[in-house]
Amino acid sequence: MPTTLENWNPGKAENRHPEVAYEVKERLFLETKNDPRYHEFLYGCYECGICVSACPTARFYDYSPKVIAQAMAREDVERIYDIISEDIWNCAQCFSCVRCPRQNNPGGLVTILREVAVKSGLQETKDVLQGYSRVIYKVMLKGNQVSPDMLQPDLFADWGPWVQNFSANMPIWKKAIPVDSIRGVTDAAWKVDRKTLLELYTIWFETGSMEIIKEVDEGLYDLLSDIMQEELEEG
Amino acid sequence: MSSGKILIIGGGPAGLEAARSVAELGGEAILIEKRIGLGGTPISEGYAKLTHHWRDASEAMAELASAVTGNANVEVKYQAEVKGFSGSAGDFTVQIEANGKAESLNVGAVIVATGFQHFDPGRATQYYNYYSFPDVITITDLEKMLKENKVVRPSNGETPKKIAFIQCVGSRDRQIGNEYCSKVCCGVASKQAIELREQITDSKVFIFYIDMRMYGYWEPEIYWPAQEKYKVNYVKGVISEVLPKGNQLLIRGEDTTMSRPMEVTMDLVVLSVGMEPSAGTRAISQLLGLQQNKYGFIEAGGASGIDPVGTSKPGIFVAGAASGPSDLDDSFAQAGLAAARAAAAVRKVLA
Numbered sequence: 001m002p003t004t005l006e007n008w009n010p011g012k013a014e015n016r017h018p019e020v021a022y023e024v025k026e027r028l029f030l031e032t033k034n035d036p037r038y039h040e041f042l043y044g045c046y047e048c049g050i051c052v053s054a055c056p057t058a059r060f061y062d063y064s065p066k067v068i069a070q071a072m073a074r075e076d077v078e079r080i081y082d083i084i085s086e087d088i089w090n091c092a093q094c095f096s097c098v099r100c101p102r103q104n105n106p107g108g109l110v111t112i113l114r115e116v117a118v119k120s121g122l123q124e125t126k127d128v129l130q131g132y133s134r135v136i137y138k139v140m141l142k143g144n145q146v147s148p149d150m151l152q153p154d155l156f157a158d159w160g161p162w163v164q165n166f167s168a169n170m171p172i173w174k175k176a177i178p179v180d181s182i183r184g185v186t187d188a189a190w191k192v193d194r195k196t197l198l199e200l201y202t203i204w205f206e207t208g209s210m211e212i213i214k215e216v217d218e219g220l221y222d223l224l225s226d227i228m229q230e231e232l233e234e235g
Numbered sequence: 236m237s238s239g240k241i242l243i244i245g246g247g248p249a250g251l252e253a254a255r256s257v258a259e260l261g262g263e264a265i266l267i268e269k270r271i272g273l274g275g276t277p278i279s280e281g282y283a284k285l286t287h288h289w290r291d292a293s294e295a296m297a298e299l300a301s302a303v304t305g306n307a308n309v310e311v312k313y314q315a316e317v318k319g320f321s322g323s324a325g326d327f328t329v330q331i332e333a334n335g336k337a338e339s340l341n342v343g344a345v346i347v348a349t350g351f352q353h354f355d356p357g358r359a360t361q362y363y364n365y366y367s368f369p370d371v372i373t374i375t376d377l378e379k380m381l382k383e384n385k386v387v388r389p390s391n392g393e394t395p396k397k398i399a400f401i402q403c404v405g406s407r408d409r410q411i412g413n414e415y416c417s418k419v420c421c422g423v424a425s426k427q428a429i430e431l432r433e434q435i436t437d438s439k440v441f442i443f444y445i446d447m448r449m450y451g452y453w454e455p456e457i458y459w460p461a462q463e464k465y466k467v468n469y470v471k472g473v474i475s476e477v478l479p480k481g482n483q484l485l486i487r488g489e490d491t492t493m494s495r496p497m498e499v500t501m502d503l504v505v506l507s508v509g510m511e512p513s514a515g516t517r518a519i520s521q522l523l524g525l526q527q528n529k530y531g532f533i534e535a536g537g538a539s540g541i542d543p544v545g546t547s548k549p550g551i552f553v554a555g556a557a558s559g560p561s562d563l564d565d566s567f568a569q570a571g572l573a574a575a576r577a578a579a580a581v582r583k584v585l586a
Contacts, residue, residue: 044462046447047471047492070492074468079493102459 016082025081031116032072032080032109041108045069051097051106063090065097065106072109080113085124088113121215131155133220136213140224143192143200198235201228237325237584240265241577242342244317244519247275249555249566249573250348251299256574257346258308262581265340266303267315267331269515273300275350280375283382284430286422286457287563292382320522324550325584343581344550346573347523347533349515351556354405354413354508362476363401363506370395370484371477371504373404374423381430388503390482394435395502399486400424401474402444406509413530417509418560421448424507425461432465441468441501443488472497477504510560523551532559544573552576 017025032038051065052058058065068087071079088110095107117125131154138144153167192200204210205228214221241257243250246268257264270279274296277285282292303309312333319330329340353375356365365371369389380386388395402424406417421444428440447469449458461467474488483500490497512531520527526534526547535558537545544552552573555566 044459044469046458046462046469067492073462074470075466 017078017085020081022077025077028084028116028120029075029077029080031120032084032112033075035112035116037108037112041105041112042069042072043102043104045073045102045104048101051100051104054096054099056094056096057090057092061090063087065091065110068109068113069100069104069106084113084117085122086128088117089125089128118212118215126216129216133217136217137220137224140200140204140209140213141227143197198232201232204228236341238327238341238343239263239581239585240340240342241344241346241574241581242267242327242329242340243346243348245275245348245350245515245555245557246270246273246300246303246311247348247350247555247566248277248296248299248563249350249557249561249570250275250346251296251303252567252570253346253348253554253574253577254303254309254311255299255306256571257578258303258306260574260578262308262574262578264309265312265342266309267312267317267333269314269316271313273303273311276352280353281379281382283378284426285563286419286426286453289426317519317522320524324548324580327550343584344552344577345523346544346570346577347516347519347525347546347551347553347557348555348570348573349519349557350513351510351516351560352513354417354511356404356506356508358411359404359506360408360410361404361474362478363404363474363504364477365506368477368479368484368504370502371506373506373508374400374420374427375508377427377505378423381427381434384434386431386434386503393502394438396435396438397501398431398438398440398503398505399474399501400428400440400442400505400507401486402442402447402507403473404506404508405511407445413509413511415530415560416448418448418565419562420507420509422453422457422562424505425449425453425457425467427505428467429457429461429465432467439468440465441470443470443472443474443486445471445473470497474504510556512557516557519557524548525551525553528559530559533557535559542576544569544576550577550580 045066047066049066051069055063055065057063068083071083091107091110093107093111097106153164210221210225213224240263243254243257243264243266246266250266251273254264254266272278277292278296284290285292285295304311312331315331315333317329318332318337320327322328325343327342327345329342331338331340353373356363356373359365363371365373372389377386386395387393402420405411406413406415406420408414424442428442431438431440447458462469470490470492472489472491474486476487478485478487480500483502484504485498485500486504487496487498516533517531520533528534533546533553535543535545535553539545544554546553554569554573555561561569
C-alpha cells in the first residue's frame, strides 16, 4: 500500500500484516477509540518511561506500555494492529503503569484492546487463547481453580522450559509427596455449592461472557452452554 | 561631568521595558534604536502571537512602545548607533550617530538591550537544505505566514497537509559552536503547531525533538494542550536530513520510542532555529569593552556572579537576549531589574 496521509505512521517502516486490509485495521482502532473509557485512559505522552520501568512484563518480554500509549496517541493504525494481534496478551493487567504523571492508563488501553480483539474474533486472538479452553471450561463450569497439571504444555510457552517437566511428572510427584491439603486439588479441586454454580451460570449468560467465548471458541461455547442450560433447567 | 541620565541601547522588548521602568522610577532615559521603529525582533521578524497569553505581538509591542514614546522622561532616538564610548560609572561619554548626525551624550549608566538574531540554518551541520528547497522554512518564516493566516508551501502555493518541525536547529551543537539551549524554540514550535492545527484543520503536525523543554507554565498552557487537544504528534528523535521526493520532502530520522529508523514524506518542514547574539550585541560588546562569553553573548553575573543584569563593567547593565537566550518573561524581568540597578547607580553618583 502506498504511503498516504491516512495510513502513514511514523513508528513503523514496514507493514507486518499486509494480508489484512487497512479498513479492517482502522475499524479495530476506531472501535477502541470510541470506547467510552478511552479518553480517561489516554491524555498525552512525553516519553518519561515510568510505565516501562514499573511494568513486570517489560522486564521479560519485548513489550512496552509506552509504545502502546504512544501508538494510540499517534493513531498509528498499522502499529495498533500489531499490538492488538500480539502485544496485548503479554500484559499482566497489573496496572502498575497507572502511576503515569500524565494520568495515562496503558493497562486500561490494553483492556479495551483485548475486548475489541475478542469481540472481533481475530484469528491471532483465537490462537493466543487456544490454550485456555480447558482453563475456561474448568473455571466457568466448575467454579473453581486450575491446577498445574491441567496446563497443556505446548500452549503455555511463557511458563518456560519447566512446563513440560511439570506437566509430565506432576501426578508422580503428587503421589510421591502426599500432602493432604493438595491431594484432591490436582484433579478435582474443591466442590462448589450447586446453588452458587447455578448463579454463576446465570451471570455468565446475563453479562455476555458466553457471547465473548462464542467469538473465540465456538466448540467450547456449544459444550459449555449445553451443560449449563441443562443444569439451569433442572434448577 | 556626572550625569543622572540613563542610556538604553536597543528598542526591543527589553529596552522598552527598561526605559519605561527607568521613567516610572523617576529617572531620565535616552533610548537609542538602530531601526526606524520600536519593537525589536518581534516586529522586524513579523511575529504573530506571543507565547505570552497568546497576545498579538504587534499589539503588545505597540502598547509597550507607546508607554515609552508617550513618557516625557524618555527621549527616543531612531536610526541611532553608538560610535564611541569612554568614561566610567556616573560619567560616561557616548558618541552616537542618529539620523546621520553625530552627537555626544553624557550619561551616568547604560543598559544594553541589543538582543539576538535567529540562527542561520545555512550553517546547520545536518543536511536540511534550507537554501535549496523552498518548502524547508524556519519558525520565523512560518510566523509571518501564520500572521497572515495564509500558510502555504512556498514551492507551489498549496496548503500543506503534513508538516514537520525539527527542533534544536543551531542549538545544543558542539560542531556549530552553539552548545546552549535557545530556551524558547520548544514553546514557539508548539505554539505554532497549535496555530497550524487551527488554521489548517485537516493537517497532521509533527514535532521531532531531542528533549522538549517546556519550563514552568508552558507545560500546561502550551505543551499538553498541543498534544491532548490539538493532537500534535511529538516524536522523540532528531531528523538527520531532508531530501526531495517527488514534489514532497523526505525526512530521515530515528523514531526512538519505536526504536527504529524512519523515513517519511512531508509537505512542509519547519526548522526551529535558535538564538545567536545579534550583530549589534557583538559590536556593542567590543565598543563598550564588555566581557563576552564563548558564544558572543554579553557575560552577565556582574562582580558577584549572581547579578543577572550585571556586566564586567560597573555602571553598565544588560537586559534581554543580549546576555543569552531569553523569552519575554526573562527579558522583562531583567529589564526591570536593570532599570532599578541603573537608577540606583546614578543616584549614588549624584548624591
